[in-house]
Amino acid sequence: MTTLSANGTARKLRRATMNDVARLAGVSIKTVSRVVNDEAGVHPSTAERVLAAIDQLGFRRNLSARNLRRGSSTGTVGLVLEDVGNPFYSGVTRAVEEVSRSRGRQVITGSSDEDPARERELALEFCSRRVDGLLIVPAGVQHGYLVPEMRAGTPVVFLDRPAGDVVADTVLVDNVGGTAEAVLHLASFGHRRIAFLGDSPDIFTADERLRGFREGCARAGLGFPESLVVMGPHDQDSVRAALRRLRDAADPATAVVTGNNRITVHALRALAGSASRPALLGFDDFELADLLSPPVSVIAHDASALGKAAADLLYARLDGDTSPPRRVVLPVRLVARGSGEVRA
Amino acid sequence: MTTLSANGTARKLRRATMNDVARLAGVSIKTVSRVVNDEAGVHPSTAERVLAAIDQLGFRRNLSARNLRRGSSTGTVGLVLEDVGNPFYSGVTRAVEEVSRSRGRQVITGSSDEDPARERELALEFCSRRVDGLLIVPAGVQHGYLVPEMRAGTPVVFLDRPAGDVVADTVLVDNVGGTAEAVLHLASFGHRRIAFLGDSPDIFTADERLRGFREGCARAGLGFPESLVVMGPHDQDSVRAALRRLRDAADPATAVVTGNNRITVHALRALAGSASRPALLGFDDFELADLLSPPVSVIAHDASALGKAAADLLYARLDGDTSPPRRVVLPVRLVARGSGEVRA
DNA sequence: TCCTCGGTTGACAACGCTGTCCACGAACCT
DNA sequence: AGGTTCGTGGACAGCGTTGTCAACCGAGGA
Numbered sequence: 001m002t003t004l005s006a007n008g009t010a011r012k013l014r015r016a017t018m019n020d021v022a023r024l025a026g027v028s029i030k031t032v033s034r035v036v037n038d039e040a041g042v043h044p045s046t047a048e049r050v051l052a053a054i055d056q057l058g059f060r061r062n063l064s065a066r067n068l069r070r071g072s073s074t075g076t077v078g079l080v081l082e083d084v085g086n087p088f089y090s091g092v093t094r095a096v097e098e099v100s101r102s103r104g105r106q107v108i109t110g111s112s113d114e115d116p117a118r119e120r121e122l123a124l125e126f127c128s129r130r131v132d133g134l135l136i137v138p139a140g141v142q143h144g145y146l147v148p149e150m151r152a153g154t155p156v157v158f159l160d161r162p163a164g165d166v167v168a169d170t171v172l173v174d175n176v177g178g179t180a181e182a183v184l185h186l187a188s189f190g191h192r193r194i195a196f197l198g199d200s201p202d203i204f205t206a207d208e209r210l211r212g213f214r215e216g217c218a219r220a221g222l223g224f225p226e227s228l229v230v231m232g233p234h235d236q237d238s239v240r241a242a243l244r245r246l247r248d249a250a251d252p253a254t255a256v257v258t259g260n261n262r263i264t265v266h267a268l269r270a271l272a273g274s275a276s277r278p279a280l281l282g283f284d285d286f287e288l289a290d291l292l293s294p295p296v297s298v299i300a301h302d303a304s305a306l307g308k309a310a311a312d313l314l315y316a317r318l319d320g321d322t323s324p325p326r327r328v329v330l331p332v333r334l335v336a337r338g339s340g341e342v343r344a
Numbered sequence: 345m346t347t348l349s350a351n352g353t354a355r356k357l358r359r360a361t362m363n364d365v366a367r368l369a370g371v372s373i374k375t376v377s378r379v380v381n382d383e384a385g386v387h388p389s390t391a392e393r394v395l396a397a398i399d400q401l402g403f404r405r406n407l408s409a410r411n412l413r414r415g416s417s418t419g420t421v422g423l424v425l426e427d428v429g430n431p432f433y434s435g436v437t438r439a440v441e442e443v444s445r446s447r448g449r450q451v452i453t454g455s456s457d458e459d460p461a462r463e464r465e466l467a468l469e470f471c472s473r474r475v476d477g478l479l480i481v482p483a484g485v486q487h488g489y490l491v492p493e494m495r496a497g498t499p500v501v502f503l504d505r506p507a508g509d510v511v512a513d514t515v516l517v518d519n520v521g522g523t524a525e526a527v528l529h530l531a532s533f534g535h536r537r538i539a540f541l542g543d544s545p546d547i548f549t550a551d552e553r554l555r556g557f558r559e560g561c562a563r564a565g566l567g568f569p570e571s572l573v574v575m576g577p578h579d580q581d582s583v584r585a586a587l588r589r590l591r592d593a594a595d596p597a598t599a600v601v602t603g604n605n606r607i608t609v610h611a612l613r614a615l616a617g618s619a620s621r622p623a624l625l626g627f628d629d630f631e632l633a634d635l636l637s638p639p640v641s642v643i644a645h646d647a648s649a650l651g652k653a654a655a656d657l658l659y660a661r662l663d664g665d666t667s668p669p670r671r672v673v674l675p676v677r678l679v680a681r682g683s684g685e686v687r688a
Numbered sequence: 689t690c691c692t693c694g695g696t697t698g699a700c701a702a703c704g705c706t707g708t709c710c711a712c713g714a715a716c717c718t
Numbered sequence: 719a720g721g722t723t724c725g726t727g728g729a730c731a732g733c734g735t736t737g738t739c740a741a742c743c744g745a746g747g748a
Binding site: 060062064074083085106110127128147268269290 | 438
């Protein structure tokens with residue numbers, strides 16, 4: 001094994017172009033192009049000379065120039081989500097990458113951090129790069145800025161949340177049905193005082209899950225326990241405070257539905273070691289939920305299924321599908337592990 | 345809120361170019377360029393006409409063409425890692441994205457799945473796209489293919505594992521020291537039969553951690569317990585089988601060091617509910633480790649610190665740093681939570 | 689009056705690449 | 719011998735943008 005040094009020495013050197021290769025090989029630039037693209041009609045000995053020159057110069061075809069000239073696809077898709085660092089979204093990312101790979105495309109990602117301005121900035125930047133398509137987990141509710149892009153032929157698919165004011169393909173999960181099912185499940189174990197701990201109602205999924213919670217309460221004949229609904233907390237301290245309030249109330253909650261994986265984890269941490277724990281059922285599955293004690297029951301849905309469905313939809317558009325925009329709602333399933341099966 | 349439809353109708357329409365804008369606004373293309381780039385010297389009324397035309401046509405500057413012409417940075421960096429879906433790497437990704445954002449650059453990611461051919465393919469594809477720099481979690485040990493790229497001025501930083509045969513900036517974590525510390529920690533609780541469950545020794549980090557394990561054993565005066573070393577298992581079944589073998593041995597292990605987060609989780613699942621559990625100390629921290637019972641002690645290191653350090657190194661090169669390649673080793677720390685503090 | 693000057697605008701080339709079209713020589717046919 | 723084909727190679731334009739340079743116009747100075 002030889003150790004090759006390749007650092008800074010020649011840093012400012014311009015990259016070799018086809019012209020350089022052509023000059024070195026003593027052929028025309030077009031012949032180089034032919035060799036690089038495996039086009040027929042180049043004499044083997046000529047090709048060999050060209051390949052040697054390519055090797056010697058470390059030439060690598062400039063894809064930007066190629067795509068510009070050919071007016072063809074850039075071979076990229078843009079993915080705007082809330083936070084690649086969140087395991088849920090990284091699962092989505094992986095699925096998108098997987099599908100894209102099979103279609104010979106690369107994925108550019110960006111995290112919006114729930115900031116609509118940032119989402120917009122990322123999406124438009126991607127459009128400037130002429131991505132072939134855009135996958136967006138909306139942070140805001142206004143997407144009119146995408147209309148020119150869509151009209152210009154960039155297909156857009158919204159993930160996890162719908163767009164505010166444009167009609168486009170959308171993949172969602174059954175937030176309402178899942179949360180309602182959670183309430184009914186808890187009620188079937190005798191719970192009458194069920195609380196809901198959700199993220200900010202500005203977030204579509206949080207709001208939908210609250211809707212599902214109300215629906216579940218209604219179907220279980222529990223009325224509308226507004227005092228048991230807390231929306232907004234999404235860090236450790238605020239979740240802890242909310243739980244304390246629910247516990248210390250005159251008529252405390254005996255069960256809690258948590259609105260997403262982060263809130264569930266914060267709730268678990270807040271409740272750890274406390275003597276009497278309410279029954280708990282969380283929206284979103286998460287790793288190790290089965291190993292906690294008690295194991296945590298959840299409304300599970302599949303990040304990769306979400307990513308794959310969205311990517312499939314996008315690639316169908318790229319393949320020329322011009323049918324009306326679709327809205328796909330993926331099913332969720334209740335995974336009973338223990339924490340939600342405690343009698344009131 | 346108006347609902348805008350923007351689907352398929354005009355799909356095959358070519359995107360508007362500066363030429364189109366110029367024609368519509370009745371100015372030269374150069375004037376459009378001036379407006380788009382906020383260059384001085386355009387009469388306000390002219391600029392207004394141009395902006396109106398841009399708006400009407402939904403024009404968006406083509407960055408590929410711009411970069412081609414200016415010969416400047418493409419504003420992208422490539423990140424090749426094992427699997428974006430793995431929480432550890434998604435943390436790395438997020439950190440890289442964060443740093444890149446502050447430097448006005450976008451991140452293109454790709455998962456190699458530990459396949460050297462795939463790593464190479466991704467890295468070279470990124471080079472063809474003329475990324476400004478490359479961050480690579482090596483899957484293989486041969487990186488000579490990168491030499492032409494590096495010579496041509498693309499800085500490369502290796503993450504988490506060193507490159508096989510090129511000299512370049514590298515950011516690692518203290519695998520050896522951390523694992524040795526783990527062994528000494530367990531030994532301090534009286535353990536003499538300590539096992540190591542690691543991933544395939546082909547993987548640098550797995551091999552280094554094994555080295556650290558041996559070093560720790562030596563320093564603790566435990567000799568070289570080769571029968572207690574199992575390398576390779578990385579799925580649920582093989583980890584379970586390995587643990588069973590260790591337990592059923594004539595002189596069973598009383599403590600286990602697991603070589604990475606996935607193996608730790610598999611081990612936890614395999615040991616769940618079993619009567620006598622060995623002391624456990626895992627390499628890599630993971631979410632909820634503190635909430636398990638017993639809470640899991642780990643050798644922790646920080647994915648974002650790794651990503652940030654690597655990105656910082658890369659951007660330093662892009663800023664013109666031509667000092668010799670650096671090797672940064674990030675410290676790890678033992679987080680004692682309970683599972684590793686069981687007396688033998 | 690002529691000239692200069694700042695403010696505005698445009699013509700043109702070029703970035704690296706590929707599609708089109710044409711040139712050249714050798715071999716083949718009639 | 720002249721014409722036709724095939725195999726090989728090159729000249730050139732243009733993808734959408736920007737840097738360079740020059741032209742134009744009205745105002746101000748000599």
